[in-house]
Amino acid sequence: MNRARVGIAVVLWCAAGNGWADEDCFPGDLAGAGNAASGGASGAMAVAAAAGSGASASDRAGSDAKGRLAGTASAPVQAGSSPAAVAQGVAQRGAQANQARIHALESSFRCVVCQNETIADSTADLAADLRAKIVEQVAQGISDEKIRAYMVTRYGDFILYDPPFKPLTWLLWLGPFALLALGFAVLMRIVARRRAIPASPLTDLQRQRARHLLGDDR
Amino acid sequence: MKRFLLPLLVFGCLSGVLAASLSHDPRRLPSALIGKTAPPFDLPRLDAPDHALSPDALRGQVWVMNVWASWCESCRAENSLLVALARRNIAPVYGLDYKDEPDAALQWLKQAGNPYIASVSDVSGAVGIDYGVYGVPETFVIDRLGVVRYKRAGPLTQAELDTQILPLVRRLQREPADE
Numbered sequence: 084m085n086r087a088r089v090g091i092a093v094v095l096w097c098a099a100g101n102g103w104a105d106e107d108c109f110p111g112d113l114a115g116a117g118n119a120a121s122g123g124a125s126g127a128m129a130v131a132a133a134a135g136s137g138a139s140a141s142d143r144a145g146s147d148a149k150g151r152l153a154g155t156a157s158a159p160v161q162a163g164s165s166p167a168a169v170a171q172g173v174a175q176r177g178a179q180a181n182q183a184r185i186h187a188l189e190s191s192f193r194c195v196v197c198q199n200e201t202i203a204d205s206t207a208d209l210a211a212d213l214r215a216k217i218v219e220q221v222a223q224g225i226s227d228e229k230i231r232a233y234m235v236t237r238y239g240d241f242i243l244y245d246p247p248f249k250p251l252t253w254l255l256w257l258g259p260f261a262l263l264a265l266g267f268a269v270l271m272r273i274v275a276r277r278r279a280i281p282a283s284p285l286t287d288l289q290r291q292r293a294r295h296l297l298g299d300d301r
Numbered sequence: 302m303k304r305f306l307l308p309l310l311v312f313g314c315l316s317g318v319l320a321a322s323l324s325h326d327p328r329r330l331p332s333a334l335i336g337k338t339a340p341p342f343d344l345p346r347l348d349a350p351d352h353a354l355s356p357d358a359l360r361g362q363v364w365v366m367n368v369w370a371s372w373c374e375s376c377r378a379e380n381s382l383l384v385a386l387a388r389r390n391i392a393p394v395y396g397l398d399y400k401d402e403p404d405a406a407l408q409w410l411k412q413a414g415n416p417y418i419a420s421v422s423d424v425s426g427a428v429g430i431d432y433g434v435y436g437v438p439e440t441f442v443i444d445r446l447g448v449v450r451y452k453r454a455g456p457l458t459q460a461e462l463d464t465q466i467l468p469l470v471r472r473l474q475r476e477p478a479d480e
Binding site: 195196198208209212213216235236237238239240241 | 327331400432433434435
């Protein structure tokens, strides 16, 4: 019991010393002033770019309609079956799909400045820049794998929240299972050793004491 | 006595691992760029915006690229080291002025001292992303073939300069300039 408590204390102390508890960004410069502004701007940019890219497929249909509408001075945009409205609906659905894709991508990358935060969550300047890069690439129709490769060639596997299975990460992926197997092996050995010990019959004195303890005094 | 040996051993191993990770800085990441060709760029020079500079122009020599900015406090701390390095004429030091106002950057250089043969101005930070910059200042050593051989995020120290960067630069300078 005591040993476990000491162990937990040691781990907690090391965790605190190791810097998990402090929330400074390294080296404190990248997360400087203007974070909030750039974060907000990039968010807005995300929406704009996503809408733009979603619209691109249906732009041609839409612009035809716009051309016709432009001729008549103040033609109201009709709801329902007008081509412009249909195009708008398609664009909106496309934008929503892109938005979800962008968010999934942003959440799969670690912010290398404020580690333990995703690029989606981080307010660091660099995270805002990387969000803008993701938006830009999604708008260009670049695949998720290519965007992931883009990040990894620049920042390494560390930027992935889901690290790949390769020799360098074998310990990371297999370590817990190896420890579990080790624990199980130790348990089996202890059980086997206990079984090997023959049960010794109780002495009369022990029997008497047991009866006394059980309140069975006869 | 023997029954205490195993727990003691386990405790020793655990303490060793934990003690080692105390001195290990989790924020210092290995660069994905080491051993790869330095990403190309074509950026205006800070002192002469009409002139561009690209890594291709520096082929054939071992050079040091330092990422800095006028808003970066730790850059000021390492600046004197870089100035001293530049004075010794061992390897040319070039600067990448990262996400900075050119005017503020020029002012900063005038005040702090300019160790750079030239700095290029990466106002948008796009080149910084290509170089995997995540914490200014950062320092790269690039060999004669244009391959990144060393990268360090965070301010340089004299010890690091003497024990790692300078020996590496000297070794790279002895390497042939073509394959």
